[in-house]
Amino acid sequence: MLELSAVTAGYEPRRPVLRDIDLDVEQGESVGLLGPSGCGKSTLARVAALLHRPESGHVVVDGETVHDWRYRAPRELRTAFGVVFQQPRLSADPRLRLAALIAEPLRAVGRTGEIPRRVEELAATVGLGAELLARRPHEVSDGQLQRACLARALVLRPRYLVCDEMTAMLDASTTAALVAVVEDYRRESGAGLLAVGHDRTLLERWCGRTVHWSQLTGDRGGDRAQDLEPAGRTAPGTA
Numbered sequence: 070m071l072e073l074s075a076v077t078a079g080y081e082p083r084r085p086v087l088r089d090i091d092l093d094v095e096q097g098e099s100v101g102l103l104g105p106s107g108c109g110k111s112t113l114a115r116v117a118a119l120l121h122r123p124e125s126g127h128v129v130v131d132g133e134t135v136h137d138w139r140y141r142a143p144r145e146l147r148t149a150f151g152v153v154f155q156q157p158r159l160s161a162d163p164r165l166r167l168a169a170l171i172a173e174p175l176r177a178v179g180r181t182g183e184i185p186r187r188v189e190e191l192a193a194t195v196g197l198g199a200e201l202l203a204r205r206p207h208e209v210s211d212g213q214l215q216r217a218c219l220a221r222a223l224v225l226r227p228r229y230l231v232c233d234e235m236t237a238m239l240d241a242s243t244t245a246a247l248v249a250v251v252e253d254y255r256r257e258s259g260a261g262l263l264a265v266g267h268d269r270t271l272l273e274r275w276c277g278r279t280v281h282w283s284q285l286t287g288d289r290g291g292d293r294a295q296d297l298e299p300a301g302r303t304a305p306g307t308a
């Protein structure tokens with residue numbers, strides 16, 4: 070289980086974005102996190118994925134308390150997470166062809182022998198053909214690049230997936246395709262999922278449990294219904 074307890078985190082001393090937040094994701098569970106823009110969802114997702122050190126509180130991953138974040142975290146913990154962000158262009162090295170981008174985590178942990186087979190498997194899973202794999206990020210669409218970023222997030226077979234507005238920039242059919250890839254992986258691997266977004270309908274269809282920001286904060290800071298995106302942008306077939 071991924072356990073966040075009493076997490077306080079932010080970017081400036083004494084001005085936390087999150088205060089005393091508790092959130093659990095069981096293995097095999099899919100949890101949607103819904104809230105208005107700017108409330109701190111991405112910050113919480115980054116703390117959960119060990120990418121942002123909280124000021125206080127605890128993060129426990131399958132019984133192991135986290136003491137270090139980012140590159141200081143032990144490799145075994147870092148590689149337990151696959152993360153997909155909203156804007157693939159900000160998280161993709163523009164110099165890498167898509168095949169190399171998908172293989173990046175395997176290369177980083179020295180498992181280069183697995184690269185050809187895993188890239189081929191995952192390219193098929195996310196729907197990228199050989200011709201696209203040979204292109205660089207500026208030569209593909211946002212949706213194609215996000216497919217590669219999802220493949221990269223899955224390449225080490227993570228125990229937890231954190232999808233931070235993964236589909237916010239995508240059309241309905243690409244959204245449905247990527248959600249299906251995540252769900253197939255989750256069912257087959259037993260991984261836990263934290264999916265962050267604004268789209269209530271999408272998250273409620275996608276996830277077994279949807280948590281509203283106001284439930285995490287006890288209405289401190291307030292989750293106002295009118296700040297949430299209206300239903301209707303949801304991809305068909307994502308239920």
Ligand SMILES: Nc1ncnc2c1ncn2[C@@H]1O[C@H](COP(=O)(O)OP(=O)(O)OP(=O)(O)O)[C@@H](O)[C@H]1O
Pocket residue numbers: 080086104105106107108109110111112113267
């Ligand atoms: N790197 C940063 N440095 C300083 N402040 C930041 C940084 N990143 C985010 N913030 C601030 O922290 C607050 C929470 O931001 P965060 O991105 O976590 O919200 P969010 O709920 O994910 O928003 P959105 O739904 O719009 O993506 C915002 O006020 C934002 O301006």
